[in-house]
Structures are given as structure tokens and as C-alpha cells.
Amino acid sequence: MSTETADELMDATYTALCKHGYASLRMQDIADESSKSKATLHYHYESKQDLLYALLDYLTDSFADRIETLEGETPIEQLRSLVETSLEPSEDDARKQFRTAVLEIKAQGPYDDRFRDELTAFDRLLHDRIRILLEDGQDAGLIRDDIDPNETAEFIVTVLNGAQTRHVAVGHSLECTRAMLETYVCHQLLAEDVDRTEVGFE
Amino acid sequence: MSTETADELMDATYTALCKHGYASLRMQDIADESSKSKATLHYHYESKQDLLYALLDYLTDSFADRIETLEGETPIEQLRSLVETSLEPSEDDARKQFRTAVLEIKAQGPYDDRFRDELTAFDRLLHDRIRILLEDGQDAGLIRDDIDPNETAEFIVTVLNGAQTRHVAVGHSLECTRAMLETYVCHQLLAEDVDRTEVGFE
DNA sequence: GATACTTGACTGACTGGCCAGTCAGTTAGG
DNA sequence: CCTAACTGACTGGCCAGTCAGTCAAGTATC
Incomplete structure (x- = not known):
């Protein structure tokens, strides 16, 4: 072919x-x-x-390419950019329809080994990318040293999944979750001595 | 009949x-x-x-009954009990299979108005129950006054949805999310002057 | 208390539509 | 020629839904 x-x-x-x-x-x-x-x-x-x-x-493959290079100077801004991409509002139907189809496939994970493997690869790509951003953030002194980048990345991936699921299932706003995640990052993850305005917080 | x-x-x-x-x-x-x-x-x-x-x-209906009365003395403990019920590990297959079926139905929300209505009722029940627990916690001085019970409840529901989705899709541990949520509650929601041990934190 | 009528619950066997997958070809480039 | 790409027409299995009936429990009638 x-x-x-x-x-x-x-x-x-x-x-x-x-x-x-x-x-x-x-x-x-x-x-x-x-x-x-x-x-x-x-x-x-x-x-x-x-x-x-x-x-x-x-x-x-195309997802792997897309998360390789993220907009933003600092790891914090890059994380924001990644989150915004994941939770970009479905103004046109197209994005929501795609998210719906993906959720249908996620629900088939337990019935289809190959699907589960593909979904696992997808999940891991996202998780690892976030973990690396958090580690970079710690190295740059922007993110608290006492949080575990691995567990925190897991948590963020879970939140993103939840937002997408609720968006599809009950039409819940993605923006609402994005805002809460922003607050979470600012209050839980950002190192105390960092000037909030320098990493794009108000 | x-x-x-x-x-x-x-x-x-x-x-x-x-x-x-x-x-x-x-x-x-x-x-x-x-x-x-x-x-x-x-x-x-x-x-x-x-x-x-x-x-x-x-x-x-049976879900509404179940979340009516929750184990625990304080709203914090009741919230923990609600979260634990939602994220109870699927040691037997039965629970995981049910969660899978629910996820399949959630993914049908956009294609079926009646499903979406039922799912919305379910989502709202959970959200409202958590919001009330948070408000009760604020009244009792256990939870910070500067968090918005409504938005915070939304966030927690989103996290629960995410945990269930990832559990079904890629077999991600529910316990892992439960632990992160526990940390979130302890650091972000609990009022500063509360004795952590009094509400079941280590 | 026997007989016929009614009705709700229930069923085995059937039907019609749907759709993945097949097959016997045709066509075009090398 | 040969082969890879391609196709219209067909098939077989699956399954929701239908239908013509059975059956048992009333209930009215004499």
C-alpha cells in the first residue's frame, strides 16, 4: 500500500x-x-x-510528536500548555466527538488486549511527559522539592481523564477543571519563593 | 408486573x-x-x-440511598468514606466489570439523551453530596473558609471519574488516586488549626 | 359447583434488517 | 503477460423484535 x-x-x-x-x-x-x-x-x-x-x-505516534515540544519558556508554562491542549474546549463538535470515540475505546480496554496496550502507551506518554516537566521544574527551583513527580504526574493524568470523561458523559465544562488544576498547581506544586507572575499566574 | x-x-x-x-x-x-x-x-x-x-x-435510586448516610463522625471522615466507596479496589472482578459497563454507558451519553439525563442525575447526586459535606466541614471549622465548596466538589467528582476511567482503560490503581486525594484534602482543604489526627490523618 | 369468558403473564419459533467479510472478477502500470 | 490495487455483488451469522399461541388465575352466569 x-x-x-x-x-x-x-x-x-x-x-x-x-x-x-x-x-x-x-x-x-x-x-x-x-x-x-x-x-x-x-x-x-x-x-x-x-x-x-x-x-x-x-x-x-502523532500524539508523541505533539507533546515532544511544548509552548512556553519554563516547565510550568509548558505544563500549562499541555493541560490546555488536553482540555481545549470543544467549540466545534469535532473535538468532542473525538473525545467521545476515545472514551468508547477506553471502555473497551478490558475486552480487547490490543486496545488496552495502545491505551496504556498513550497514558504512559502523557504521564512521563508530565513527570519530566515536574522534575525539570524542581531542578529549576520552580516546583517544591517535597512533592513526588511520579505520583503528582499520575494525579494530573487522572484529573485530565476525569475532565474528559465528565465532559463526554454529562457535558461538564472542561474550562472549570482547567481552572481548578491551575489553582492546584499554584498552591500545591509551586515553590514558595517563586514569583507567581513570572510563571504566568495572576 | x-x-x-x-x-x-x-x-x-x-x-x-x-x-x-x-x-x-x-x-x-x-x-x-x-x-x-x-x-x-x-x-x-x-x-x-x-x-x-x-x-x-x-x-x-439505590445510589441516592447509599450516599445519604455515610460512616464517620465528622464531615471529613464521611468524605473519606464516600471516596473510599467510590474507589474501593476491584478485588473481585464484579466491581471492575460494573465500572467498565458504566464507562461504556458514559461514552454513549452524547448519542442518547435519556442516558445523558440519567448520568447527569448520578453526577449531580455525587457532586451535591460532596458539596454539602464540604459546607458542613466549613461550618464545623474543619475546612478552610477560603475554598469554594461548589468548585471543590466539582474537582473531587472529576478526580473520581478520572480514577475510574483510568482503572478501566489501562488498569491504573484506584488506591494510588485515593492516596493522592487524601493528600489533597489534608493540604488544600483542611483548616490550618485542625489537629490532623482528630480527623483520621496520620 | 360447574361452565364459559376474560385477562395478564409467559413462551418457542420465526422474521427482517444489518453488516463484516468474501469472491470472482476488472483495470492499470510495469 | 503478471501483479497489485481495486470493486460490486453476494453470503452467512447475529440479534432485536414479533406473533400466534398456551396457561393459570380470576370472575361472572346460571
Whole structure:
């Protein structure tokens, strides 16, 4: 399969997944989003599951790239940027639909080993990135030395997951969680002698 | 329909939902868990969806009862008890399977108004209960006056959601989140002049 | 107290629609 | 030619929902 075709199919799968959701996603929906027929999808991919696994790989890779370089001078600002990306409001439907599809897939984790592995990779990427930001923050004297970067990163990842789940399930505001997380970072994590305004706090 | 039959069908639906998950739940699975036939389920309930809506009502009611009275003398201890119930480890599979099914249903929120309404009721029950505990804690002088009980309750509900999502999706430990939440309460919420040992902190 | 009628609960067997996956081809580039 | 890419038409399994009936527990009628 040519790279263009592969990319086209990944795009089509992504679009169809967002549009229809995981549960009611049909191979025909994916074909409809591409220039290829349903039979062609089966020609390139063993099964519908395989196609979805390929999409998850693809998304994980692009997520890894995206969190590599973050906006902001200090680790604190970079952390803020990471959080803002994760909790960016779904003004257009597209983002919320994607988050919904991801949540559907998360709920399939226990039934599908491959999904769980992909989700675990995703989770770990995010966790490790945050842990490193916290460690960098400690090295720069911006973050208290008495917090555990590992556990704190776990906590932040959990909060991000919670915000996304509630956003999808009950329409809860992402912004509300973002604000609480900002407060948490400012009061619990920031070293006492740091000038708040220097790291973007009011 | 007699109350016994109704209860039996709710039990059967609950058991089948946990055993098979939402996505692959068939009417036959539910019938298999009860003494009735599949056709009887359709006799009592318009559709499979209706049966599930009835189950959610049933579960929401029993959840409301359960959070009414919480173990513990002080609001702090009661909050701890509520958190522990929400994050009780899934030593037996049953609890994890139920959490998985709930997550599957949460991910259906955007596609099903009735589900979203039920989920919203559930979310609000939990949020309001926590808000009241925080307010009681403020009245008793146990919790800082400068935190907003409403926003803080939102934050805690979000953390609980996140813990459950990660637990289901990637098998992340619930205990780990429980511990971080304990620290959060102790450092961010507890009033400064409170003797930590009096409210169960080490 | 026997007979017929009614009704609610229940069921086995069936149907119709849906959809992943298959297959026997066609087409185009090398 | 040969092969990889591609396709329309088809198939088989699955499952929610339907239907024509059974059955037992009333309840009215004589």
C-alpha cells in the first residue's frame, strides 16, 4: 500500500470514527469518507479491528510528536500548555466527538488486549511527559522539592481523564477543571519563593 | 408486573450487563440470568433500551440511598468514606466489570439523551453530596473558609471519574488516586488549626 | 359447583434488517 | 503477460423484535 493510500485511509477512519462513534462505526462509513470501496479496506486490512488498531498506532505516534515540544519558556508554562491542549474546549463538535470515540475505546480496554496496550502507551506518554516537566521544574527551583513527580504526574493524568470523561458523559465544562488544576498547581506544586507572575499566574 | 418480577429482571439485567458489558449485551443474555424468556422481557419492556433505562433509574435510586448516610463522625471522615466507596479496589472482578459497563454507558451519553439525563442525575447526586459535606466541614471549622465548596466538589467528582476511567482503560490503581486525594484534602482543604489526627490523618 | 369468558403473564419459533467479510472478477502500470 | 490495487455483488451469522399461541388465575352466569 502506498503512503498516500495509508494516510488517506487513516484520515477516513479518523473522520468516520468521529462522525459515527466507535459503537456504530461501519466499514461502509469509513469507505464513504475515502475514495476507496469497503472491499478495498478489507483488501488492505485483515479486519475492521486491524484497521482501528492501525489508527490508534497512528494517533499515538502523532500524539508523541505533539507533546515532544511544548509552548512556553519554563516547565510550568509548558505544563500549562499541555493541560490546555488536553482540555481545549470543544467549540466545534469535532473535538468532542473525538473525545467521545476515545472514551468508547477506553471502555473497551478490558475486552480487547490490543486496545488496552495502545491505551496504556498513550497514558504512559502523557504521564512521563508530565513527570519530566515536574522534575525539570524542581531542578529549576520552580516546583517544591517535597512533592513526588511520579505520583503528582499520575494525579494530573487522572484529573485530565476525569475532565474528559465528565465532559463526554454529562457535558461538564472542561474550562472549570482547567481552572481548578491551575489553582492546584499554584498552591500545591509551586515553590514558595517563586514569583507567581513570572510563571504566568495572576 | 409484580414487584418480585421487576426486581428479578433488574437483578438479571445488572448481572448480564456486568458479565457481558454494554456493547455485547444481548436480550438473551439477560433472559439467561433470569427465570424468564427473552420474549417475556419484550412483553414487559418496549425495547432493550427501555430495559436499560429502567436499570439506570433503579441504580440511581439505590445510589441516592447509599450516599445519604455515610460512616464517620465528622464531615471529613464521611468524605473519606464516600471516596473510599467510590474507589474501593476491584478485588473481585464484579466491581471492575460494573465500572467498565458504566464507562461504556458514559461514552454513549452524547448519542442518547435519556442516558445523558440519567448520568447527569448520578453526577449531580455525587457532586451535591460532596458539596454539602464540604459546607458542613466549613461550618464545623474543619475546612478552610477560603475554598469554594461548589468548585471543590466539582474537582473531587472529576478526580473520581478520572480514577475510574483510568482503572478501566489501562488498569491504573484506584488506591494510588485515593492516596493522592487524601493528600489533597489534608493540604488544600483542611483548616490550618485542625489537629490532623482528630480527623483520621496520620 | 360447574361452565364459559376474560385477562395478564409467559413462551418457542420465526422474521427482517444489518453488516463484516468474501469472491470472482476488472483495470492499470510495469 | 503478471501483479497489485481495486470493486460490486453476494453470503452467512447475529440479534432485536414479533406473533400466534398456551396457561393459570380470576370472575361472572346460571
